[in-house]
Amino acid sequence: MLFHVHMTVDIPLDLDKAYVENLKAKEKALSQELQQQGKWTHIWRIVGQYANISIFNVDSAGELHDILMSLPLYPFMQVEVTALCQHYSSVKNEEEAH
Numbered sequence: 001m002l003f004h005v006h007m008t009v010d011i012p013l014d015l016d017k018a019y020v021e022n023l024k025a026k027e028k029a030l031s032q033e034l035q036q037q038g039k040w041t042h043i044w045r046i047v048g049q050y051a052n053i054s055i056f057n058v059d060s061a062g063e064l065h066d067i068l069m070s071l072p073l074y075p076f077m078q079v080e081v082t083a084l085c086q087h088y089s090s091v092k093n094e095e096e097a098h
């Protein structure tokens, strides 16, 4: 199942800098692990915002939920999820679309 996920990060300015850098490093490592596994298939920075647009390819909505909850920066994120399915006009088959 494909999901479009819009993550906006808002970290309080008064948090300890070392703590924040550690969270970001953990977030990056987990994100890259999920990308290597083919579950987090795209991540794009939204220009001018501390936000990203991502595409996830997971087995279920529940799996995506668990992944999002496990993100180290999740407590500081607003997350909007949109479920995707094949468009009838798409020239790609579902596998290629991933």
Ligand SMILES: O=C(O)C[C@H]1C=CC(=O)O1
Pocket (backbone or CB within 6 Å): 007, 009, 027, 028, 029, 031, 050, 051, 052, 073
């Ligand atoms: O920077 C972000 O967009 C937030 C988050 C998502 C992946 C990652 O490494 O950080």
